[in-house]
Amino acid sequence: MDKPILKLDKGTRCTAWNYSGQRLAAGLADGSLAIYDSTDPSSSTFNCTSRFKVQESGILKIVWVPPQYGDAVACVSADGALSLWEEVIKEDTEGHHWKMCKSFDRNTSQVLDIQFGGSQTCLKLVAAYSDGQIKIYELLDTLELEKWQLQAEFQNVIDLVSKFGNVSCQSASISWNPQRSEHQQLSFVLGFSSNTSPLNSPKVWEFDLDHQRWLPVAELSLPEDNNDQIYAVAWAPNIGRPYELIAVATEKGISIWHLGSNPDPDGRLSAHMVALLSGHDSEVWEMEWDMSGMTLATTGGDGLVRLWQSNLNGVWQEQAVLSPTT
């Protein structure tokens, strides 16, 4: 059953749903942000409840802040700026309004992708920059989104010693391990599309609590991949599998990786590719796992939505294609 649930304003460039699917934030080419809301949890009619100017250049990406930290979004603009906007009560009147609570410092490089992660008590923000740098910010105050601290900055390489200069990246993709347990270490996977091939392949970064630093624990690429440029990565929710599941999209197709949970003596996690799926022919735009981590939805340059699943024999295959028509 397919049903249109809302129409977007002209010039919409990107959209993002909040954690419960009750609000949609849309970024526009003129630098505005539009918020669409439904009235009650069972309704699926959405109306635009606020629209406001965020910045001068168009918005390329919106990410919602986890709900434990309020109703807020991070916006990445076309010129690579990053700012946080939050819905709060107005001081003088009853109503709510959106106010900017943080604009991250600009340097020469642009922000390509961001994702929030972390535990219940600390919120972290990973940002990937066009100069190949990864920056991790930490929220200092659980009730205020204004105060952030740069916790770490590094390049996406397994060998921590090597440094690459003159890097130029077109895009990046970040996906946090969606686990919520306090016992597990924080980790995320990140891949680039850049002119410096060692940075491209997706690496799994894990926070080492003892030494308070981020370490690469796995690399999701085969030797013959030649560090292909990465379109997208997506870490599947794990509701009880003994291994983690990560999808990686490159020009070769969509590969599905199993990531072991027990590190070897060097602290590395075993990773092996279980499937290479071809479908979109061209660029893969987005990938998202469903809540059980069993179905992967992807969109790409062919203008289609594709759904992927593993069958009862453990073989990954394309399950369905959704083709837009009028």
Added chain:
Amino acid sequence: MPGMTSDAGEFGSLSVVPHSLDAQAARVYPLRTHRATPPFARLSISWARGNTLRVTLLQSDDAVSEQSVGGEVVEVKLAEADGGEISDARWRRIAYGSVAPFALLQSRKSSIDSFHYEKDWWEHVMDYSKEISSLLGNSKSSATPMIEDPKTVLRAVEEPTSVKAAWELLEMFYADKQSQTWIPERLLDWLADFDCLFSGTQPTVHSKLVAFQKELVTIQAVENHPEYWEVISSALAIGWLDVVVKLLRLHGSYMYDQLGSREIENGLVEAVALLISQMPRLRPDLPTEKLGECYNTKPEFMKAWEKWRGQITKLDCSAFWLQCDHQQTRVGLKNMLQIMLGNASLLSNVTCHWMELYISHFLYIRPFTVGLESMYSLAEKCMHLKPISNRHKLMGLALGILEENTEVVLAECSRSFGPWMITHALELLTAGSAQAENLLHEEQSKLGGICIEELHRLTYAQILSSHALTWNIAPIYLTSCMKQGMGLLENLLYNQPVQHHQVLLKSIEICRLNGLDRVSDDIMKIAGVHYWKHGKKGSAVFWLQQAQDDVRLNRIAKHLFDFVGKSVSDESFKQWEGMIELLGTESKTAGGLEFLKKYRDFRRSLQQVQDGITTDNARKAAEALISLMRNPSTPQQFWLPLLYDSLKLLNWKESPLLNVSETNILLNKLQELSLAKLLPGFVASDLPSDALKSVRLALATNLGRAFLLD
């Protein structure tokens, strides 16, 4: 016609559960937009509740100029629970109704001991099956009209559903141990209830009867019409004896004015009717309106059968036929006798669907059939004789059952009847077949360590979670999953819109029932922060306290200090009093909040001093001041304002209210404060610049007076 439609392009048929049997290429489903038109610059995807996918279609810039919209979001439900046959509201009733029987069966399963398992278990399964079956609709007519129309041969009943038909098939073959000995008769009953389902694309005996009944009203002397004899033979072939006898009694020879002239003819009709109503049946009992004589055991039945056949042969050879003048009656009745004697080609002629032919074989050619093996080969033979172009989904299921191929049964169940069916029918399958039980309960590493049964339950729960009206029953199914149910339940709860009060309460309740304290805390934190940011500070503090979120509560306490830490006369304090009251109810949760409560008490007594009351009140206020200043949880930023507000106490005219040691404590605090000014992070109060001086002076004076008093 439900069940007959080809499923191309219907999302209802999109199987979320993978089958090992499917190997074909992925099917393409249309994604219909209303306002936006291709080409699209970008497609964006997001999973909403359960297995709902939301696709954002963004118009490309050049297309926008003519368009009024910049894009559209389309919501796609990737699978329906029932395979698309039943209306949404009715399906929700079924979903809700099946929760209790399912939960009861699960709890029985966990409590029953292995010794009794084999013996009694199927009885529990039958209780369960009957309850589920009754939810799926009543295929029998419920009310009988007071005056029966003699020309109503088929009673109009509620349109049965294929889901119900499928359920009854599964019950008959897997769950009901008692019916194992009379399966052919049960199949006959089943076909009587559900033959109409097959009428969609091809004729059936049912559709022939319906058509004839319409004509019946206008027909005089039915026995002259060939259709009359045709439908009688068909109904007889598939064992609808009551219909046959009723139709026979419409024969013209029964009319009062004709009885005399057509005596022999009438005698023959009645003799056939009598034989039909005496047909031996291998079954324990029959509903009252049905005809035939029941025999419980096979030997008794065989004896009666031989006798009955003998009577038919005898009637067939009777001399009365020669005296019967009405040719149609003679031919028609003779045909009926041939059917009852098991004339295979005749049976094939009068039946339409292979299922009908199949039943007629059981009735008249192989009345003693038992065992699935021979039943399957017979089914194959019948299908060969009556090939069908468009196979009804029930046929696939029936063949899978007869073939004893559990994988086919599973695949047919989930593909044709949807996740609700497979989830609930698995109980029947596992009860009835050891092979099925092994297949369903074996942990599969390829599925991430879960068994097929769990996979189906997870899938069904995910569909339930897709809808705001059914998500709250999903936990029943998830908690019956040994491995991954709780993980999915957590994810489900984390996605609930908890800023809606009802949803929040329901979520907390589910957490409590399932021991998910951590999730419950997280949910309450989300609600608390939402309320805090949206100005509902009381609710915020309440939920954060419930969540025992000390970090945020301390943060809120600090926030409150900034507001209450003004001078006594400040009106704003009043606004905060109620809030502090609320914080005070569970003051142990955070030290900072405990301070606020004490501070509130101090402010009250100080207020009374301001209003000019006695030394006793002043003394109490002074005690409160000392207690506050001694308390380590009193924030430093409050020290000076506290003392400054208490100037009146320090300068109390009648007698010094503080003794030497108490005054020293306060002086020490003042000293500490002066040192702290030099440290970073010091919060300066917005008191008059001479505040410190006047406090110091007051304390010094007080100290002097206290010395004198000692």
